[in-house]
Amino acid sequence: xxxxxxxxxxxxxxxxxxxxxxxxxxxxxxxxxxxxxxxxxxxxxxxxxxxxxxxxxxxxxxxxxxxxxxxxxxxxxxxxxxxxxxxxxxxxxxxxxxxxxxxxxxxxxxxxxxxxxxxxxxxxxxxxxxxxxxxxxxxxxxxxxxxxxxxxxxxxxxxxxxxxxxxxxxxxxxxxxxxxxxxxxxxxxxxxxxxxxxxxxxxxxxxxxxxxxxxxxxxxxxxxxxxxxxxxxxxxxxxxxxxxxxxxxxxxxxxxxxxxxxxxxxxxxxxxxxxxxxxxxxxxxxxxxxxxxxxxxxxxxxxxxxxxxxxxxxxxxxxxxxxxxxxxxxxxxxxxxxxxxxxxxxxxxxxxxxxxxxxxxxxxxxxxxxxxxxxxxxxxxxxxxxxxxxxxxxxxxxxxxxxxxxxxxxxxxxxxxxxxxxxxxxxxxxxxxxxxxxxx
Amino acid sequence: xxxxxxxxxxxxxxxxxxxxxxxxxxxxxxxxxxxxxxxxxxxxxxxxxxxxxxxxxxxxxxxxxxxxxxxxxxxxxxxxxxxxxxxxxxxxxxxxxxxxxxxxxxxxxxxxxxxxxxxxxxxxxxxxxxxxxxxxxxxxxxxxxxxxxxxxxxxxxxxxxxxxxxxxxxxxxxxxxxxxxxxxxxxxxxxxxxxxxxxxxxxxxxxxxxxxxxxxxxxxxxxxxxxxxxxxxxxxxxxxxxxxxxxxxxxxxxxxxxxxxxxxxxxxxxxxxxxxxxxxxxxxxxxxxxxxxxxxxxxxxxxxxxxxxxxxxxx
Numbered sequence: 001x002x003x004x005x006x007x008x009x010x011x012x013x014x015x016x017x018x019x020x021x022x023x024x025x026x027x028x029x030x031x032x033x034x035x036x037x038x039x040x041x042x043x044x045x046x047x048x049x050x051x052x053x054x055x056x057x058x059x060x061x062x063x064x065x066x067x068x069x070x071x072x073x074x075x076x077x078x079x080x081x082x083x084x085x086x087x088x089x090x091x092x093x094x095x096x097x098x099x100x101x102x103x104x105x106x107x108x109x110x111x112x113x114x115x116x117x118x119x120x121x122x123x124x125x126x127x128x129x130x131x132x133x134x135x136x137x138x139x140x141x142x143x144x145x146x147x148x149x150x151x152x153x154x155x156x157x158x159x160x161x162x163x164x165x166x167x168x169x170x171x172x173x174x175x176x177x178x179x180x181x182x183x184x185x186x187x188x189x190x191x192x193x194x195x196x197x198x199x200x201x202x203x204x205x206x207x208x209x210x211x212x213x214x215x216x217x218x219x220x221x222x223x224x225x226x227x228x229x230x231x232x233x234x235x236x237x238x239x240x241x242x243x244x245x246x247x248x249x250x251x252x253x254x255x256x257x258x259x260x261x262x263x264x265x266x267x268x269x270x271x272x273x274x275x276x277x278x279x280x281x282x283x284x285x286x287x288x289x290x291x292x293x294x295x296x297x298x299x300x301x302x303x304x305x306x307x308x309x310x311x312x313x314x315x316x317x318x319x320x321x322x323x324x325x326x327x328x329x330x331x332x333x334x335x336x337x338x339x340x341x342x343x344x345x346x347x348x349x350x351x352x353x354x355x356x357x358x359x360x361x362x363x364x365x366x367x368x369x370x371x372x373x374x375x376x377x378x379x380x381x382x383x384x385x386x387x388x389x390x391x392x393x394x395x396x397x398x399x400x401x402x403x404x405x406x407x408x409x410x411x412x413x414x415x416x417x418x419x420x421x422x423x424x425x426x427x428x429x430x431x432x433x434x435x436x437x438x439x440x
Numbered sequence: 441x442x443x444x445x446x447x448x449x450x451x452x453x454x455x456x457x458x459x460x461x462x463x464x465x466x467x468x469x470x471x472x473x474x475x476x477x478x479x480x481x482x483x484x485x486x487x488x489x490x491x492x493x494x495x496x497x498x499x500x501x502x503x504x505x506x507x508x509x510x511x512x513x514x515x516x517x518x519x520x521x522x523x524x525x526x527x528x529x530x531x532x533x534x535x536x537x538x539x540x541x542x543x544x545x546x547x548x549x550x551x552x553x554x555x556x557x558x559x560x561x562x563x564x565x566x567x568x569x570x571x572x573x574x575x576x577x578x579x580x581x582x583x584x585x586x587x588x589x590x591x592x593x594x595x596x597x598x599x600x601x602x603x604x605x606x607x608x609x610x611x612x613x614x615x616x617x618x619x620x621x622x623x624x625x626x627x628x629x630x631x632x633x634x635x636x637x638x639x640x641x642x643x644x645x646x647x648x649x650x651x652x653x654x655x656x657x658x659x660x661x662x663x664x665x666x667x668x669x670x671x672x673x674x675x676x677x678x679x680x681x682x683x684x685x686x687x688x689x690x691x692x693x694x695x696x697x698x699x700x701x702x703x704x705x706x707x708x709x710x711x712x713x714x715x716x717x718x719x720x721x722x723x724x725x726x727x728x729x730x731x732x733x734x735x736x737x738x739x740x741x742x743x744x745x746x747x748x749x750x751x752x753x754x755x
Contacts, residue, residue, distance in 0.1 A: 068719060075503040075722065097504060196591070196608070206702035261590035264614030264703045279591070395504070399721045406525075406705065414616045414704025 025053040026336040031070055031081035032323075034060035035268075037141055037288050040356040047352075048343050054336050063268060064208050071398070074099040074328070082331040083340060085140050085323045088124045093395040094326060095128040100136040101327040106338055107135060112345045118142060120388045121361035125324030130393065137324025138341050139361035141288070144308075144384040145217050145319040147180070148275060148293055149173070149282045151305035153192060162186075173307040177221055177250060180282070180310050184258030187281035199258030201274040201283040202251075204413050205267035212391065212404045213267075214284055215251045215412065216319045220389050221312025222247030233434050240423035243314050248419040250312075252412040264413050275299060284309075286321040287384060290377035291357040306380040308387065320388035322359070396437050403429035489735075496729035503722035516729035525705065526713065526730075533709045535620055536627070536695075537688050541681055543628045548635025549677065553669075555636070556643040566640075570633040577630070581697025584626045588612040588698075613699050616706045623695050623707050627688065635680040642676025643669065671755075678749045682742065689738050710734055 030045070032038050038060045045056045059080060061069045067087065073080055074094070086094060094100035103126075107114070114122045114135060121139035128136055153159060154171050163171035167182055174180040184199025191197075203214025216224070223243020228234035238244075255263075260279055263270065268285055275283040276296050294300045309318035325344065327337040343349060350362040354374075359381065365371065372379045392400045404426060411422035434440040464472075496516055500509045520526055551569060555562050572580070587595045590608040600607035612622040646668065654664045692711040695701065701708035714734065718727035 071503065071722075072719065075505075077505075093503065097506065205700065206704075207696065207700035261608045262588070262593075262611040262614045264611060265700050398503075399723075402716060402721055409702055410704040413614070413702060414706060416616070416704050 025055070026082075026333045027055040027057055028082045028333060028336055028340060029057045029059055029080060030083040030085065030325075030340075031059045031061075031073070032085040033066045034062045035288060036292050037358050040353070040358045043356055044349070044353055044358065045340075047349070048340060051343065052336075052339055054339070056340075064205075067208060067398070074330075077330045079328075079330050079332060081328050082333045082337040083325055084328050085325045086137070087323055088320060089391055089393045089397040089401070091125065091128045091136055091324070092393045092397060095134070095136045096395045098329055099326075101329050101334060101338075103135045103138065103327070103341070104133070106341075110342050110345075112138070112342070116363055118361045118363060118366060118385055120320065120385060121322060121324075124320050124388065124390045124393075125322060125361075128393065137326040138345055139322075140325040140344070141322050142359040142361040142366075142381075142385055143286045143288050143321030143323075144381070144388050145213065145284060145321060146287050146290075146309060146380055146384045147282055147284055147307050148290065149305050149307065150275075150278075150280075150299065150303065152303040153187070153197075153281055154305070173305065174310045177218060177310050177312045181250070181254050181258060184254060184282060188258045192278075195278060197278065198260040198274075198280050199282065200254065201263060201266060201271040201280045201285075202254060202259055203267055203271070203284060204255060204259075204263060204409070205265050205270075206405060206409045206413070207265075208267070209401055209405065210265075210267035211409050211412065212401055213286075213319050213321070215248065215408050216389070216391065217284065217309045217317075218251040218254075218312065219244055219247040220317035220319075221309070221314055222250065223312075223314035226392060233439050235427045235430055239427050239430065240420065244423055245419045247312065248408065248411065248422060251408075252415075252419065255412055275304075287359060287377065287381050288321070290381070291375070294376060302376075306377040308380055308384040316387050317389045318384050318387050320390040322361070394437070396433050399433045400430055403433065492728045493732055495725050496732050498725040500725040500728075501722050502724045509725075512725065516726045517733070519726065520730055520733060526710075528705060529708050529710050529713045532620065532705070532707060533689065533691075536624060536691065536707075536709060537685060539621075539624045540627045540631070540688050541684055543624065544632045544635045544684055545677060545681060547628065548632045548680065549639045549673075551632070551636040552639035552643055555640055569636060572630045573633045575630070577694040578697055580626060580630050581694045584622075584698055585613065588622060590614075614703055616703050619699055619703055619707050623698055626698060627691070627694060630694070631684060631687075635684060638676050638680040638683075639673060642673035645676075646672045675749065675753045678745075678752060682745055682749065685745070686738060686742060689734075 030041070032041070038058065042056075042058060048054070049056055067090075070081070070084065070086060071090070071093075072078075074084070074086075075097075084094075084100070086100075091100075095102070106112075114126065114133070117126075117139045121142050122135075123130055125139045126135045126137045128134055154173075160171045163169075163183075163186055166186065169179075171183065171186075174183055180200070186199070187197055188199040189196060203210045205211055223241050224247055225238040225241070225244075226235075228238055260274060263274070266274070268289070271283045271285050272289055272292070274280045275285075275293070276298055278298060290306060293304050296304075309316065325341060327334055327341065331337055344353075345362075347362060347364045350360040350365045351368075354360045354365050354371075360366065366382060366385075372382060391397070394400065407422045407426040407429065410416045411419055417425075431440060497511060497513060498509050499512050499516075501507065555566055555569075584595075587593045588611070590596050590611045593607075593612075595612065596607040596610065599605065599610075610618065612618045612625075650668055650672075651664060654668060659667070690711050691709055692715065695707055695709055696712060699707040701712045711734075714727055714730050717723050717730055721727075
């Protein structure tokens with residue numbers, strides 16, 4: 001009888017324990033863009049599932065509709081996403097509109113220090129207001145616009161000789177944007193192995209953010225600034241400075257003279273396709289594509305090389321990409337979501353993240369002595385991350401972005417008006433937006 | 441004695457309910473039946489419309505739940521109607537609308553006329569012709585971007601074959617002058633069969649006896665066409681124009697897939713612009729005013745057109 005009682009009690013205790021465990025185990029939904037790194041994150045997250053008992057679900061949306069879909073979700077207070085790897089420009093709106101959970105206390109309580117991450121990613125992905133210690137995300141995926149080129153074509157002796165004769169210098173990785181344009185024009189319409197190839201695939205997409213993410217790589221390096229560094233939201237003479245106008249003219253000339261015909265609405269996917277299919281000698285794209293390029297049977301295996309965005313007359317900068325991971329304020333599973341962030345911040349998890357193809361922003365990973373040689377593109381990634389600049393991250397970023405898309409595309413692709421008119425128009429648009437926001 | 445089903449139902453109905461129903465007038469019973477439909481109509485159509493009109497007088501932004509909403513009067517309407525960019529968009533929409541309707545009516549009616557001649561295999565041809573309209577607009581937009589590709593696109597090769605021009609020398613969706621025509625071509629390809637089907641219904645509704653009488657009067661085929669075929673098919677043609685006009689005024693998916701509204705704003709139709717204002721810039725009050733203007737425009741034009749259609753029918 002006693003034995004029977006003990007057995008029953010033990011069984012009951014076990015059942016209760018398993019029920020308690022089941023009650024704690026959550027199903028978390030992580031929302032992000034549908035792209036190669038997302039697949040790597042699914043792999044990585046299996047470790048989290050094994051360790052925590054939580055189940056991970058993923059909601060991935062293609063980049064061109066990512067902002068539409070996810071901002072709609074946030075704005076409607078939806079509970080689809082517990083964790084959001086949102087674009088860097090969303091951080092202002094995420095913070096001010098109450099979409100994201102502030103993470104300072106959580107970081108302090110769990111020994112997560114922002115000093116352990118690449119500073120540019122902390123500013124770009126986590127802080128709002130910028131340059132203040134208010135954190136709304138953990139840097140999750142470092143990314144930056146860089147260039148991929150056909151190393152095998154650059155190394156051909158006959159092309160090297162012709163380039164040398166035409167331009168008086170070796171056909172090599174360009175140090176400046178002007179050199180890049182020369183190289184792109186050199187390849188434009190050239191016959192290589194019986195196929196007509198073109199100079200460069202650049203971002204020209206009209207609908208979402210494409211052309212802005214591309215043109216800024218020229219604008220920054222020619223002297224464009226978002227605002228007066230001494231007076232916030234003072235735009236006149238900074239957005240439309242003489243240097244900025246020259247930068248925009250450069251981008252248009254590159255588009256007109258050195259890109260494939262029909263590339264008037266190209267973004268990440270189209271550029272990848274053009275490069276992989278051997279249509280172009282160079283492509284502008286975010287660094288996330290590089291693991292895929294290396295593995296590609298047509299252009300990988302040493303046939304492609306990588307270089308950071310070349311310098312211009314006003315310096316060398318590159319457009320920041322990448323995202324931070326945030327806990328959505330409308331989630332009913334915030335504790336489990338925070339557990340995921342705590343797990344994700346661990347150095348060994350970050351190291352595995354890099355191995356799987358995710359660009360870790362943890363300094364312990366990228367400053368490891370073996371990092372620069374761990375992949376053919378690793379050094380370029382490091383060099384590029386050191387020169388990043390980002391678009392506005394204001395709550396009104398979408399208005400600011402659409403105005404820029406409109407002005408820049410109308411000039412650079414549609415050929416309407418002058419560069420000066422386009423940037424003067426942009427100043428007017430942005431001024432109106434900041435006035436509406438009560439910031440001017 | 442056998443009991444009929446009606447008697448059984450009457451016996452099974454509780455006295456209270458039976459008495460209550462018996463006491464209701466026909467009008468009340470009719471209202472009871474219609475009420476759910478009216479309620480749904482109010483909830484799904486009328487309430488959102490009234491709410492949109494109300495929002496159009498505010499500066500409400502759905503992505504700023506913490507902001508105070510202010511009444512701005514007619515400011516949103518003034519800003520929209522005085523914005524040259526919006527008039528450019530209206531112009532692009534009008535260009536698209538007018539040319540698609542002209543081409544679809546001409547080609548659709550011609551195809552219907554040919555199919556109506558009842559030749560061998562015309563059922564097969566009808567099936568082949570209507571195939572494009574069975575496809576999803578997103579799919580059509582996507583594969584036409586490939587057809588329009590300067591390097592690999594079939595369209596450019598066909599043009600190059602007939603004109604001798606270099607296939608890669610022009611880009612249908614990348615050129616500001618060609619892009620508006622690129623979207624017209626695709627919409628015409630996709631929706632001409634719809635116009636054809638309506639016209640075919642019209643042509644088949646004309647009694648053969650009228651043509652036989654005309655033959656007796658020795659009317660030529662040309663005269664029969666203009667005095668019998670066209671007038672009798674006209675109400676159907678006008679109906680097709682109405683359907684295509686309303687649909688193309690709202691055109692969104694096909695053009696977004698094809699051009700994204702570019703290059704520049706050359707193919708940014710009003711619905712694309714409205715979507716950007718409402719769900720990318722999140723200017724809810726402003727976009728509500730924009731939607732109201734478009735609604736009034738479509739509703740007004742459609743009402744005038746329907747009156748004209750009714751007059752034609754009554755002739």
